[in-house]
Amino acid sequence: MSVRARPTSPHLQIYRWTITMAMSILHRATGIANYAGMALFVIWLVAAAMGQDTLTSLNYIFASWFGQLVLFGFTWSLVHHMLGGIRHFVWDTAAMMEPGQRETMAWATIVGSVVLTLIIWTIFVWAA
Numbered sequence: 001m002s003v004r005a006r007p008t009s010p011h012l013q014i015y016r017w018t019i020t021m022a023m024s025i026l027h028r029a030t031g032i033a034n035y036a037g038m039a040l041f042v043i044w045l046v047a048a049a050m051g052q053d054t055l056t057s058l059n060y061i062f063a064s065w066f067g068q069l070v071l072f073g074f075t076w077s078l079v080h081h082m083l084g085g086i087r088h089f090v091w092d093t094a095a096m097m098e099p100g101q102r103e104t105m106a107w108a109t110i111v112g113s114v115v116l117t118l119i120i121w122t123i124f125v126w127a128a
């Protein structure tokens, strides 16, 4: 049987990347990362409930450079996702939907998430 050429839908690769498109994808990616991060938080709570020795062992892993990298990433993911959520809340009021405004909000999300994460880590980790 011969295969007929059928119309195909545009593939992701043919679209020109826009900042709003990247933020949309990042919002879902950070949502998924938040699940993994919350699992780490639950593991930490369980370790605390199990006693001082278990907690000390887990804190040793979390305090390693790799543990700190993961926790820093989780903090950024939470903050980025939260700002993305607030962006959606603003859109729910039908504001900031015009061209230019959408891009401003997208850049504010990415810059704001990095700045807020650095502030949180400075206050609660590095200067604590």
Ligand code: HEM
Pocket: 027, 028, 030, 031, 032, 034, 035, 038, 081, 082, 083, 084, 085, 086, 088, 089
């Ligand atoms: C640990 C906490 C959180 C987890 C695990 C989480 C997880 C997720 C995931 C997986 C999605 C993607 C759903 C999809 O695209 O099909 C999502 C979407 C969403 N999240 Fe979260 N989220 C968390 C916290 C938050 C917070 C704090 C806010 C608001 C400040 C928020 C607001 C939203 C909104 C508005 C959407 C829908 C975005 C859209 O319609 O495209 N989330 N969340």
